[in-house]
């Protein structure tokens with residue numbers, strides 16, 4: 001029986017098994033997807049030995065994405081520019097790595113807001129970590145023209161500017177940036193349950209701007225609720241989690257799975273159940 005898994009440390013709260021096992025059942029594929037706690041010092045070994053292990057591939061989550069990038073035999077261009085791998089697969093026995101976070105964000109946006117245009121728009125990104133980089137790269141690929149970044153640590157903004165070039169700038173006047181942007185995305189963990197909340201005044205935001213958050217616990221953050229109250233279209237983080245899983249499933253099992261309303265409800269119910277505990 002084919003087997004895939006997600007590796008992380010810790011891994012107990014990962015929802016990837018729920019997602020992939022839902023698809024395996026739906027498409028009648030005789031395989032299983034597990035979660036595997038792998039300690040940081042064992043990640044490189046786990047990945048380099050994948051070809052001779054019981055697994056045909058794996059997802060990689062926090063804090064192993066950078067180590068996984070180092071450990072694969074071949075990383076594709078997207079993983080290369082992020083220096084991070086979230087999906088590992090075998091191709092002709094070669095251990096390959098890619099990163100589907102950026103495409104997961106775009107697919108989630110297109111799924112929820114099919115008429116929303118990205119080309120030549122301006123975006124504001126909150127945060128400058130791994131998730132920000134993945135989303136910024138994907139937005140530039142989609143033709144977004146200008147991306148302003150705000151982040152607690154300034155040096156990380158400068159790193160992103162160096163990497164992605166003149167389309168990306170450091171925001172000096174947040175109100176002006178919010179007034180003129182078409183898309184506003186929180187890529188930090190602020191607003192996640194148990195974390196500090198995201199304090200950003202958005203009263204002057206362009207009323208047509210789409211406001212997105214990558215946080216999905218809670219399913220709708222206070223930040224998104226505020227944007228919704230202002231009348232702006234919003235996008236929660238759960239869709240990105242579901243859509244980033246699509247390509248790995250296709251690479252391992254040969255079927256491109258669909259992100260259905262039923263799958264969304266299944267994972268949303270699990271998030272809500274965990275919140276009540």
Ligand code: ATR
Pocket residue numbers: 126127128129130131132151152153156187188189190196
């Ligand atoms: P990820 O891979 O999920 O993006 P990361 O690379 O650690 O994780 O990046 C986390 C982002 O959230 C960063 O932009 C971080 O800001 P710093 O670069 O200043 O560290 C931001 N972040 C996390 N907690 C924060 C907080 N309490 N206040 C402000 N920013 C925060």
